[in-house]
Amino acid sequence: MEGDCHYLEGNLNARRRVEYVSKLLEEIGLEGQRVRMINMSSAMGAQFAQAATDMTATIKEIGPNPLREM
Amino acid sequence: MIVAEQKPLNEIKTMIADAERVLLVGCGTCVTVCFAGGTKEVDLLATSLRMSTKLDGNGKVVDEFTVQRQCEWEYNEPLKEKLDDYDLVVSLGCGVGVQTLNEQFPQKQFVPGLNTAFMGLPTEQGVWEERCAACGNCILDKTGGICPIARCAKQLLNGPCGGSQNGVCEIESDVPCAWQLIWERANDLGQIDRLMELQPAKDWRTSRDGGPRKIVREDLRLVAHEEE
Numbered sequence A: 001m002e003g004d005c006h007y008l009e010g011n012l013n014a015r016r017r018v019e020y021v022s023k024l025l026e027e028i029g030l031e032g033q034r035v036r037m038i039n040m041s042s043a044m045g046a047q048f049a050q051a052a053t054d055m056t057a058t059i060k061e062i063g064p065n066p067l068r069e070m
Numbered sequence B: 001m002i003v004a005e006q007k008p009l010n011e012i013k014t015m016i017a018d019a020e021r022v023l024l025v026g027c028g029t030c031v032t033v034c035f036a037g038g039t040k041e042v043d044l045l046a047t048s049l050r051m052s053t054k055l056d057g058n059g060k061v062v063d064e065f066t067v068q069r070q071c072e073w074e075y076n077e078p079l080k081e082k083l084d085d086y087d088l089v090v091s092l093g094c095g096v097g098v099q100t101l102n103e104q105f106p107q108k109q110f111v112p113g114l115n116t117a118f119m120g121l122p123t124e125q126g127v128w129e130e131r132c133a134a135c136g137n138c139i140l141d142k143t144g145g146i147c148p149i150a151r152c153a154k155q156l157l158n159g160p161c162g163g164s165q166n167g168v169c170e171i172e173s174d175v176p177c178a179w180q181l182i183w184e185r186a187n188d189l190g191q192i193d194r195l196m197e198l199q200p201a202k203d204w205r206t207s208r209d210g211g212p213r214k215i216v217r218e219d220l221r222l223v224a225h226e227e228e
């Protein structure tokens, strides 16, 4: 869970990097929502499934990466 | 070290707008340690430019190369044979690197991918602070090792201005007053008396006011040079 990482504050550091990547994608001209960080423990099967469903919905809405078709 | 940061992607895109084939050249020294222009940053910028120009509908060839030190001719030699393949080169070295390359390979144009900011150090991971302004006549012996030229907003030489409040400089709440630091340090060293000595106005000719600076060491020069 957020801040509760085997590597101490590791996932808080990771969050900053994910935010950086998201901003970089925007600068490049892609959608920042293509990358997302979600904290979860191994005992959260239902939440994991939900997060995967949400992410899939987001990506479907944005559409495929235009660079792949170029 | 020299501290720099990458220019915004859009500014770099504008610079390379007329080129089809672009080479990014990183530098393995100062700008690598400040995470601005080393192999990794060159890689990231090249990928970003390839993707971004492709999305704009005018995809460019963007290749990558990093030399150990852009500010010395020898290290740039391996670049020579590559240059013909490119319309433009973006240097991710500091301003010295960019100028060295333009001077060394006048047949090609090199543009800056970084903004060179200052000489300083990382005070924590991800934070860099200015420490020296290369004034050309160091006075750190008189100021407890803290530089009032680089760290006092007014470059004062004889104590703080009236804006120094609780150790903080009047320009910004997160900027320590250099003179407060100097005073505390001198106190710790038992050298407050040295601060009482009046410093005359600084001779700025050794700094920027004297024009571009140059150091010549006759003991190091080669005889061949004199015969030229």
Ligand code: SF4
Pocket: B131, B132, B133, B134, B135, B136, B137, B138, B139, B140, B147, B148, B149, B150
């Ligand atoms: S006094 Fe001059 S040389 Fe010394 S640290 Fe300050 S700016 Fe640099």
Ligand code: SF4
Pocket: B151, B152, B153, B154, B155, B156, B159, B160, B161, B162, B163, B164, B165, B168, B169, B170, B171, B176, B177, B178, B179, B180
């Ligand atoms: S507050 Fe201190 S650091 Fe700021 S300008 Fe005045 S003397 Fe210089």
